[in-house]
Amino acid sequence: MRFLVVVLTILSLSVSSSAQVAIDDLSELLHFADRNSPAAQQAKLQPHIAKQEKNLQVSTLYPRINAFATGDHYPILATQLIPAEALGGTPGTYLKAQFGLPYAFAAGGELNIPVINLNNWAKLAKAKNNYKQSEYSSRVALENLHLKLIQSYYQTLVTKEVLKLNEENETTTDELLRIMTERNDQGVIDPADYNRSKNLALDVKTARIGYTQALRQSVNNLNATLGIDTIELNEELVDFNWPTLFDDADINNRPGMQEAAFKVRSAELLLRESRTQVVPSLSLSGRYAYNMQTNFEPGFSNIDFNIASVSLRLNVPLFQGGYNYSSIKRSKLLLQTAKLEQQNTEATLKQQQEDWLAQYQAAFSKHKVLEEKLKNAQDNLRIGKLNIKEGVMEFDEFNNIFIEYNRAKMEYLQNLADGILYHLLSTQNF
Numbered sequence: 001m002r003f004l005v006v007v008l009t010i011l012s013l014s015v016s017s018s019a020q021v022a023i024d025d026l027s028e029l030l031h032f033a034d035r036n037s038p039a040a041q042q043a044k045l046q047p048h049i050a051k052q053e054k055n056l057q058v059s060t061l062y063p064r065i066n067a068f069a070t071g072d073h074y075p076i077l078a079t080q081l082i083p084a085e086a087l088g089g090t091p092g093t094y095l096k097a098q099f100g101l102p103y104a105f106a107a108g109g110e111l112n113i114p115v116i117n118l119n120n121w122a123k124l125a126k127a128k129n130n131y132k133q134s135e136y137s138s139r140v141a142l143e144n145l146h147l148k149l150i151q152s153y154y155q156t157l158v159t160k161e162v163l164k165l166n167e168e169n170e171t172t173t174d175e176l177l178r179i180m181t182e183r184n185d186q187g188v189i190d191p192a193d194y195n196r197s198k199n200l201a202l203d204v205k206t207a208r209i210g211y212t213q214a215l216r217q218s219v220n221n222l223n224a225t226l227g228i229d230t231i232e233l234n235e236e237l238v239d240f241n242w243p244t245l246f247d248d249a250d251i252n253n254r255p256g257m258q259e260a261a262f263k264v265r266s267a268e269l270l271l272r273e274s275r276t277q278v279v280p281s282l283s284l285s286g287r288y289a290y291n292m293q294t295n296f297e298p299g300f301s302n303i304d305f306n307i308a309s310v311s312l313r314l315n316v317p318l319f320q321g322g323y324n325y326s327s328i329k330r331s332k333l334l335l336q337t338a339k340l341e342q343q344n345t346e347a348t349l350k351q352q353q354e355d356w357l358a359q360y361q362a363a364f365s366k367h368k369v370l371e372e373k374l375k376n377a378q379d380n381l382r383i384g385k386l387n388i389k390e391g392v393m394e395f396d397e398f399n400n401i402f403i404e405y406n407r408a409k410m411e412y413l414q415n416l417a418d419g420i421l422y423h424l425l426s427t428q429n430f
Contacts, residue, residue: 022232026153030146038227043141050134054127060120069107077102101293101303108289116282119273126269133262139255149225150424154417156218157237161413163211166204169406172385173201176398179389193395200399237413240420242364248353249428256349260342267335274331278324280316353426360422363415370412377401377408
């Protein structure tokens with residue numbers, strides 16, 4: 001029993017540890033998402049579904065073979081009147097003739113071979129195009145997933161850095177409160193400044209709660225997207241080389257452009273399919289059946305016989321209540337819609353790339369300024385800590401320096417995250 005308890009404990013620990021996923025960098029996050037997230041799995045299913053649709057259309061071009069068997073009971077047999085004189089009877093009179101026997105059984109096979117059917121070939125061409133389109137639709141879905149994860153990832157890193165800044169601020173305000181408490185006890189400071197220093201310390205502690213909640217929300221967002229219990233990000237937000245970018249990436253490399261092009265082609269093939277609905281089709285069919293009939297009376301000899309036929313069927317659609325006209329009209333409208341959607345996709349992707357480049361260039365331009373601003377604010381905070389400790393600085397001046405430092409630090413962190421993010425997006429290096 002003790003051994004069983006130990007085994008169950010080890011298993012429970014292994015399960016709980018496996019529920020947490022540790023991620024070292026962005027590429028590992030995206031690779032994990034491609035393999036495990038529900039959105040990625042759903043995107044990868046699209047080509048498989050389209051492939052089966054294509055296989056269904058291919059099957060319509062092959063011969064079809066069916067086997068059948070029937071058993072019928074006729075309580076009342078079909079009857080026809082025939083002239084009696086045909087069988088040597090009295091002219092002007094009629095005889096009743098029944099067809100078949102009460103019990104009839106049949107078994108056989110049917111073969112149908114499509115010879116000419118342009119509509120089926122048009123459906124197959126559309127299905128093949130839809131299969132290629134689904135591959136790019138899958139890539140679009142994966143790209144959207146990556147974009148969402150990248151933005152959430154760097155926002156989470158920023159929030160982690162802000163939380164670290166808050167821990168630093170708590171150390172600073174705790175030391176400030178200690179100094180102000182000693183002076184207040186000595187009666188050498190304004191009690192209002194003492195109370196304000198306490199409020200500043202409380203504000204920092206309150207901010208920690210808000211930043212912790214924001215970090216939890218960011219992590220929850222990643223967890224929901226990845227479909228896992230919890231994630232741990234081991235990477236920290238650090239500066240990078242800030243390369244110069246002048247031109248945005250070619251939108252033709254985005255899967256959305258290829259998807260839009262295949263949608264136009266699908267609409268063209270749908271129009272072709274609609275037009276072939278009015279084209280005659282030709283098929284060859286053959287049928288063989290073995291029949292046996294009886295009345296189940298004692299001593300009755302069953303009657304059996306074979307039936308076989310070979311036929312060539314020409315189907316010419318003449319009138320279907322305006323169905324063909326409406327189908328062609330609808331296909332033309334869908335083609336027009338697909339072309340407009342292609343134009344809209346091109347404009348949207350181009351604007352997106354231009355916006356990403358503009359945002360990176362703005363972050364690039366602000367980097368040196370914010371870096372210098374942060375250095376000055378850090379130096380001022382260092383001086384402020386020394387002066388407040390030596391009693392040569394008032395609380396108001398230190399409070400202003402403290403606020404300026406925090407503002408500069410947060411601006412620097414957010415700009416750094418924006419720079420890394422929009423560099424990745426502008427170069428499509430993800």
